Amino acid sequence: xxxxxxxxxxxxxxxxxxxxxxxxxxxxxxxxxxxxxxxxxxxxxxxxxxxxxxxxxxxxxxxxxxxxxxxxxxxxxxxxxxxxxxxxxxxxxxxxxxxxxxxxxxxxxxxxxxxxxxxxxxxxxxxxxxxxxxxxxxxxxxxxxxxxxx
Amino acid sequence: xxxxxxxxxxxxxxxxxxxxxxxxxxxxxxxxxxxxxxxxxxxxxxxxxxxxxxxxxxxxxxxxxxxxxxxxxxxxxxxxxxxxxxxxxxxxxxxxxxxxxxxxxxxxxxxxxxxxxxxxxxxxxxxxxxxxxxxxxxxxxxxxxxxxxxxxxxxxxxxxxxxxxxxxxxxxxxxxxxxxxxxxxxxxxxxxxxxxxxxxxxxxxxxxxxxxxxxxxxxxxxxxxxxxxxxxxxxxxxxxxxxxxxxxxx
Numbered sequence: 001x002x003x004x005x006x007x008x009x010x011x012x013x014x015x016x017x018x019x020x021x022x023x024x025x026x027x028x029x030x031x032x033x034x035x036x037x038x039x040x041x042x043x044x045x046x047x048x049x050x051x052x053x054x055x056x057x058x059x060x061x062x063x064x065x066x067x068x069x070x071x072x073x074x075x076x077x078x079x080x081x082x083x084x085x086x087x088x089x090x091x092x093x094x095x096x097x098x099x100x101x102x103x104x105x106x107x108x109x110x111x112x113x114x115x116x117x118x119x120x121x122x123x124x125x126x127x128x129x130x131x132x133x134x135x136x137x138x139x140x141x142x143x144x145x146x147x148x149x150x
Numbered sequence: 151x152x153x154x155x156x157x158x159x160x161x162x163x164x165x166x167x168x169x170x171x172x173x174x175x176x177x178x179x180x181x182x183x184x185x186x187x188x189x190x191x192x193x194x195x196x197x198x199x200x201x202x203x204x205x206x207x208x209x210x211x212x213x214x215x216x217x218x219x220x221x222x223x224x225x226x227x228x229x230x231x232x233x234x235x236x237x238x239x240x241x242x243x244x245x246x247x248x249x250x251x252x253x254x255x256x257x258x259x260x261x262x263x264x265x266x267x268x269x270x271x272x273x274x275x276x277x278x279x280x281x282x283x284x285x286x287x288x289x290x291x292x293x294x295x296x297x298x299x300x301x302x303x304x305x306x307x308x309x310x311x312x313x314x315x316x317x318x319x320x321x322x323x324x325x326x327x328x329x330x331x332x333x334x335x336x337x338x339x340x341x342x343x344x345x346x347x348x349x350x351x352x353x354x355x356x357x358x359x360x361x362x363x364x365x366x367x368x369x370x371x372x373x374x375x376x377x378x379x380x381x382x383x384x385x386x387x388x389x390x391x392x393x394x395x396x397x398x399x400x
Binding site for chain 1: 151152153154155156158160180183184187188191192200202228251252253254255257258337338
């Protein structure tokens with residue numbers, strides 16, 4: 001499987017979840033795991049370009065596919081990805097635990113809706129839980145990210 | 151490892167998948183995994199064998215058949231939601247899909263998987279029932295059709311045999327008045343109660359062991375919904391009445 005552009009072998013054990021494979025085998029700990037049953041959205045990654053829950057996939061299923069994690073959005077030392085920049089500017093995070101999942105969901109959302117309406121923003125982030133911010137600043141960050149992406 | 155030990159199989163064709171299902175004891179089919187993998191992670195499901203059908207080619211089509219929309223086993227819910235064909239031939243289907251979990255889940259989840267999982271509080275089984283659609287199942291014995299009315303037998307139980315694979319769901323063309331209404335504590339959650347209208351037909355979900363047909367003029371007749379922390383039986387009956395009125399007001 002290709003993770004952030006680099007080819008890696010799939011794990012030997014088919015029971016390995018994609019989320020655990022990314023974190024424990026590849027050291028890509030930017031993908032966070034919260035509930036590990038598909039509710040919280042922290043582990044969201046791009047699978048062939050579309051956001052999915054990495055805790056609800058087996059790593060072997062990613063063989064032959066492309067996975068992008070939060071680490072793959074911007075190289076170290078280079079400018080932040082527009083969605084990361086927007087979360088930074090709008091204070092779209094406090095503790096930061098949910099943030100990688102939100103960012104990956106929003107990257108997917110803006111690919112489908114480059115100029116999202118408020119309803120599309122809400123629908124796009126509805127599958128991600130944040131226990132700190134109350135979402136207002138995250139919604140602002142999505143709109144700002146759309147501006148920065150243009 | 152979160153899931154209990156299982157043997158993993160990734161067949162490349164429907165025939166190969168059916169041969170596996172026929173020969174293996176205690177096998178589960180893995181499609182989108184958005185219901186099955188949580189159960190595996192909690193070890194509520196501990197199948198000895200997992201038959202992952204995602205490597206089967208040409209099983210993800212959405213196409214027009216017999217005046218309706220046929221959705222193959224690997225068509226993702228988001229793809230059906232965005233399908234021009236579904237919007238044109240059976241607009242109830244994309245409308246219902248927008249109520250199923252969240253877009254990120256629908257990017258991976260499948261329509262056939264939801265039907266095979268048969269959660270009584272989920273939307274798609276009720277949609278198939280309200281429309282009087284059917285599913286096509288395959289095994290080493292051949293293919294057969296199971297009408298919606300015979301598909302859902304109990305809580306998360308279907309009329310599929312152990313060795314059968316659901317290869318397609320068929321939703322009839324539907325241009326009469328339609329609607330779906332549900333109430334849940336949080337957006338994207340399973341419904342406390344819900345209803346699907348097509349013309350004069352009403353299918354309810356979340357209020358019995360399976361989706362059930364009901365009389366729109368007396369929708370709570372004979373219903374005995376269960377109660378839990380989120381809703382009492384009386385509240386669910388109240389929701390059925392209110393949601394039905396809303397669906398048939400137009």
